[in-house]
Amino acid sequence: MLSQFPTIAPYRGYASRVFLPNEHELNALGDKMPYAFKLFDSATLFPATGTLASQQTARDYSSQPEECFITHLVGSSSQAAGFVVQFYDTLRQKLWTPQPILFADSLGSAKQPFWLKKIYRLPANAQLQCRVINLATVANAIQVVAWGVRD
Amino acid sequence: MTAQSAAPPASAVAQDLIFWYPINPPALTALQQNVQANVVIDNDADFEWRWIIANSTGIFSVTLTDRYTARPLMPSAINGENIAGTAQLPFILPKPYLLRRTSTIQAAFNDRSNAGNTIQFCLVGYKLS
Numbered sequence: 001m002l003s004q005f006p007t008i009a010p011y012r013g014y015a016s017r018v019f020l021p022n023e024h025e026l027n028a029l030g031d032k033m034p035y036a037f038k039l040f041d042s043a044t045l046f047p048a049t050g051t052l053a054s055q056q057t058a059r060d061y062s063s064q065p066e067e068c069f070i071t072h073l074v075g076s077s078s079q080a081a082g083f084v085v086q087f088y089d090t091l092r093q094k095l096w097t098p099q100p101i102l103f104a105d106s107l108g109s110a111k112q113p114f115w116l117k118k119i120y121r122l123p124a125n126a127q128l129q130c131r132v133i134n135l136a137t138v139a140n141a142i143q144v145v146a147w148g149v150r151d
Numbered sequence: 152m153t154a155q156s157a158a159p160p161a162s163a164v165a166q167d168l169i170f171w172y173p174i175n176p177p178a179l180t181a182l183q184q185n186v187q188a189n190v191v192i193d194n195d196a197d198f199e200w201r202w203i204i205a206n207s208t209g210i211f212s213v214t215l216t217d218r219y220t221a222r223p224l225m226p227s228a229i230n231g232e233n234i235a236g237t238a239q240l241p242f243i244l245p246k247p248y249l250l251r252r253t254s255t256i257q258a259a260f261n262d263r264s265n266a267g268n269t270i271q272f273c274l275v276g277y278k279l280s
Binding site: 029038044072074076113141145147 | 220222226228231233234236240242244246263
């Protein structure tokens, strides 16, 4: 019988269901203010309907100045079938995923966000693009948000 | 029977106070847009805002603005599912955000449920001692 718990590396996430930044990491963000960087929003892309049509693809992006960082990703879908999503950083010229990923595998919700292990610097004066494909056979209200901080 | 002291112990006073600042907009009608509601931070302490918790009878979106700095916390309305959790699973801000005493957070709510919508939107954190 173990006399104590085995030593584990909490930064690898083994000790907790989700990664949460500690006080030291939060303090390192300095005096920046929390900010919701909206990466995709069918309500603003398609103001007439507020939705992405059945099984259609659309692109949206966020363009920010220097010193903006992402800490966690969230998204919402009005239809259970959901959507797939793919990100592209135009500054680094890198895709985040080789193919579009199911939203349940790439985004959380406000209740259970997908916390990044390391904060991600948003491309300055460039774009973080977001391509979304609606998987539902009906119109779908979709929003993808990257929460983070900015000056 | 011993007399009880009216003053709380010093250790309790020195502790930061967990505190909820609720925003209760008037009930939204179906698809009503841009319903404004404010909360003013009390004059007795600065507030370290850590969590967002909300409850509503339908889906909604909201835009928050810090009136102290006159800066919004988002470019346009964010869906409730992406900004607020529950007490069991609260939304954790990317970093604690200090709101100065007497400063105001302004919220503009939009109904997305196409029905009447009663919303309570809480800023939760600590009053700093």
